[in-house]
Amino acid sequence: MKIRQIMQSQKTIGCHFFGKNLILKAQTWACYAFLLISTSISFGQLGAEVRQVIVAQSADWSSNTAVLQAYQRPSASSPWQAVFARGVPVLLGRGGLAWGRGSFQPPRNGIPMKVEKDWKAPAGVFQLGSLFGYAGAPPPGARWPYIRVGPWDAYIDDSQNPLYNRHVRVDPNNVPPWFEKQKMRLGDAAYKWMLEIRHNQNPAAPGYGSAIFFHVRRGPKTPSAGCTTMAVLDLENLIRWLDPRASPYYVLLPQADYAALRGPWRLP
Numbered sequence: 001m002k003i004r005q006i007m008q009s010q011k012t013i014g015c016h017f018f019g020k021n022l023i024l025k026a027q028t029w030a031c032y033a034f035l036l037i038s039t040s041i042s043f044g045q046l047g048a049e050v051r052q053v054i055v056a057q058s059a060d061w062s063s064n065t066a067v068l069q070a071y072q073r074p075s076a077s078s079p080w081q082a083v084f085a086r087g088v089p090v091l092l093g094r095g096g097l098a099w100g101r102g103s104f105q106p107p108r109n110g111i112p113m114k115v116e117k118d119w120k121a122p123a124g125v126f127q128l129g130s131l132f133g134y135a136g137a138p139p140p141g142a143r144w145p146y147i148r149v150g151p152w153d154a155y156i157d158d159s160q161n162p163l164y165n166r167h168v169r170v171d172p173n174n175v176p177p178w179f180e181k182q183k184m185r186l187g188d189a190a191y192k193w194m195l196e197i198r199h200n201q202n203p204a205a206p207g208y209g210s211a212i213f214f215h216v217r218r219g220p221k222t223p224s225a226g227c228t229t230m231a232v233l234d235l236e237n238l239i240r241w242l243d244p245r246a247s248p249y250y251v252l253l254p255q256a257d258y259a260a261l262r263g264p265w266r267l268p
Contacts, residue, residue: 095119129196
């Protein structure tokens, strides 16, 4: 669709713009859905190799809670099937959500990008990285690549560090001065298991957010700094379900945005 045609369509369904902000008036949800689709149709789609998807939907962009469901399919031509009998309650960043940097291009809907220390969870479509934990082995039955966190492991959230948003294991005979503030093994029960959400890693852009994981919640009503957290048994069930051969992805979106992008992005 040409730009002139898009602009004419926007006028027809009653869109109004002021600077970069989209003003949503009563009964103009169709306008918002149109804009999301028209600016994102080629981005964020799940490939044929993807046979597992984790989906979390929040009430809106300011929410720090969501409901998570896992989906699977035997092949690209098969319909998605829900895995859990009921949705899993999860907690997000206490500041709500902002667009992340993952396997998609954010729609131009006025929502800002996530930045470091904004207390927001990154929304979008993301690959999964390594599974970290304190234990000698992952949860029984898990197939996901596992890294035991030892005394010299760190995950860098300092945007001035050239190793920003990466896991590193330092040389105990040459410990860098930044290590104490970046080390992973803190004896914190919330970090019993940490499944890496690959936000801002392809490549990492300084200042756009780091160290995003699925991990154990600190309480049923305690939001995170930007991670997706849940009860330990729910997290262990999720970890056991994951199959590296199924190329799983994580999708986090507010409900209305998920509804608008479900078709264009080929989501469950």
